[in-house]
Amino acid sequence: MFQFIGRRRVVQSVSLSVAACLLASVSLMSHAEVPAALQPKVEKYKKQLTEWAAAPAMVAAVRDANAKGGAGGGMTNAKWNDLEDKDPAVAATLTGPVASQIIKWEEDKNINKLFLRDLKGNLIAGSSKALLFNNASRAPIVNALKGAAWSDSDVKPDPSTQIKSVQISTPVLDGGKVIGVLHASVTAD
DSSP states (O other): OHHHHHHHHHHHHHHHHHHHHHHHHHHHHHOEEOOTTTHHHHHHHHHHHHHHHTSHHHHHHHHHHHHTTOSOTTOOHHHHHHSOTTSHHHHHHHSHHHHHHHHHHTTSTTEEEEEEEETTSBEEEESSOOSOSBOTTSHHHHHHTTTSOEEOSEEEEOTTTOOEEEEEEEEEEETTEEEEEEEEEEEOO
């Protein structure tokens, strides 16, 4: 009986090791470190994003959304995913002066999405329908809310556009206080 338990543990241990190796190799295949040649482009757009986030209209839109308790009004990611692109809730994030400015900025083909979010990670405005209405637990939001521009350390397909990109974000500041996030993807090509 003792030998059976010992072999079982060895088999389990080997199985776990093989599974860990497979997961690591899958992870490496789907992510690639930011190439040195791409890093200056990422840094350029982090600075650009910071300038855009400081635009008075962006600051005012985030301030207003936060004052209303967030832009969500009870919206959840599940509800958001069920909405058609022409739904009034979706259209509200794609129209108006702030959305128009974001859409204009996103015409730069070096970025392939641009979203403004409140302090809770809720979508305020964007260049297209966001994959998630609330992005609060995702790295671009979590890191920018710490108060500095951020970029991912690897190149991978963007979750919403599927274009190989590097995620970047920057805080929206009001009087030096973080009130929201401007988030984009820098195209890796």
